Amino acid sequence: MSNIKKDFPIFTTHPDLVYLDSTATSQKPDMVIDGVAEYLRSSYANIHRGSYDISEISEKLYEDSKKIVAKHIGADSWREVIYSGNSTYALNLLAQSIWRTKLLKKWDTVIVSVVEHHANVVPWLILKEDYGINVEFVWVTDNFDIDYEDLKSKLNSSVKIVSLAHVSNTTGQVFDIAKVNYTLRAHYGNKKPLLIVDASQSVPHFSVNVSELGCDALFFTGHKVFADSWIGVLWAKEELLMKLKPIFSGGGAIGEVKQKSFTHSNKLPDKFEPGTPNLSGAVSILRAFEYLESIWGYKKLEEIEADLVEYSLEKFVKISGLTLIGSSKKKDRVGVFTFAVTWVHSFDISDYLADKNICVRAGQHCAEPFMEYVWQTHTCRMSLQIYNTREDLDLFFETLENAINDLK
Ligand SMILES: Cc1ncc(COP(=O)(O)O)c(C=O)c1O
Structure with a gap:
């Protein structure tokens, strides 16, 4: 077992997993599991209004x-970091609040x-x-990158986000x-639309780093980065x-409340x-980033993944009948591989792999517009994280080839 894998107790509980x-979702290291347990055991109490020790x-x-989140995403202040339930809730909160503030109006356009x-x-x-806003989709090229010509053709005065x-x-x-930020600036100057980034799969x-990206808002979800859900x-x-x-209020989010009115904080x-936030969830994010720091931070993560991505790409391209829906160039991508196999149903492949203790996912991956765009009704997805090893990949590829031979 690799040293990193040893940090994740699920692999001790299930040595063949x-x-x-x-x-x-990511597996959790001991530092997160123990950190949350220790918090619940020793200092759990509600925040803001207590003057007692815990x-x-x-x-x-x-x-x-x-603070650790702000540091890792390059935010100016920890006060700019809002906790919400997950990525989905974070964007719903932002989108509805934007509407409520009238930064978007009927007929305005949001490009995704x-x-x-x-x-x-x-x-x-x-x-x-x-409310009647427009939602426009920008296409991707054959290499799966943003089609910048298409993006530019869709930029007009109605685009606000x-x-x-x-x-x-x-x-x-x-x-x-x-x-993308540069493209928006070149087109709109200082009056550019808000640039919002879904960082659920980059963090x-x-x-x-938010200032290097030049975005106005960004969201991600703790459970994919070693923290709790x-x-x-x-x-x-x-x-x-x-x-x-804000679209929601109450609890500590208010300024004052009278019988007939209230003000936001x-x-x-x-x-x-x-309301009361997810206190142990917040501790889990703290311990998750501390864990990353303890193994030399993102440098280690990026190094391990780069090797596994290269190894996977070499193997994927050799499998006949398999279509990789993503770039075959290491520099374009992270270790998320979606594929379809001619004549074999994705669910049959994932079931076959599951029988051998190999966990992948089949379906549309909550990306139905894209599945329609690439003419696929279902695909398999294999994805990597720091605890994976070349041995995992050898087992995966050997079993995948057996699945294709046995099932076609
Ligand atoms: C790119 C991306 N955005 C958003 C989400 C939603 O995350 P959550 O289910 O935690 O809200 C996911 C989850 O798979 C994702 O991959």
Whole structure:
């Protein structure tokens, strides 16, 4: 067992497990599991209003958690980091708050790409259904990158938001968000649309910096980056957050409440976090980033993954009848591989692999518009994380080839 794998107790509980489904969710290291247990045992208490010791410790851990997130995404302040349930909730919160603030109006356009996860499509389609905004899809090229000619052709005065995945959860393609920002600036100057980034699949794979990307808001979800589920991160520039009218309120998110009226808090991040937050979830994110730091940070993660991606690509291209729906160039992508096999149903492949303790996923991967775009009704997805090894991949590829031979 590799040293990194030893940090993840699921592989001790199940020594034969070949877990290749980290795009769906990541496994948790001891540091996260023990860190949360220790918090619940020793200092769990509600935050904000307690002057007793464990409440103060709890409050400090909550702030430390925001601070480590801010540090890792290059945010100016931890106060710009809002916790929400997950990526899906984070964008719903942002989209509805944007509408409420009238930064979007009827007939205005939001551009997304055709590869987006539903989490970055449906919140905009809700605004389309309820209020009549337009949602435009920008296409991708044959190499699965953004089609910049198509993007430029869709930029007009009605476009108020461009909301894109940093990394696709189906193709594994990394979109050059800084280049998108440059394209928007070249077209609109200082009056450019808001640029929102779905970083759900980039933060788990490489170091992300919001100021280098040039985005106005970004979101990701804790459970894909070694933390617990039901803790999501929404970051936005302070100026934007201060302007936005939150869609939800109550609890600590208010200024004052009278019988007939109330005011929102104007403090960040409180104004976007009504009610008691997911305290142990916040601790889990803190310990998850500390874990990353303890193994030399993203450098180690990127190094391990780069080797596994190269190894996988070499193997994938040799399998006859297999179509890889994503770039075959290592530099374009992370370790998320979606594929289809002629004459063999994806669910049969994933079941065959599951029987041998190999975990992959079959279906449409919450990206139905993209599946339609590439004429696929279902595909298999294999995805990598820091705890995977070449041995995992050898077993996967050997079993995949057996599955194809036995099932066709
Ligand atoms: C690119 C992308 N965006 C958003 C999400 C949604 O994440 P969550 O289910 O945690 O809200 C996912 C989950 O697979 C994803 O891969």
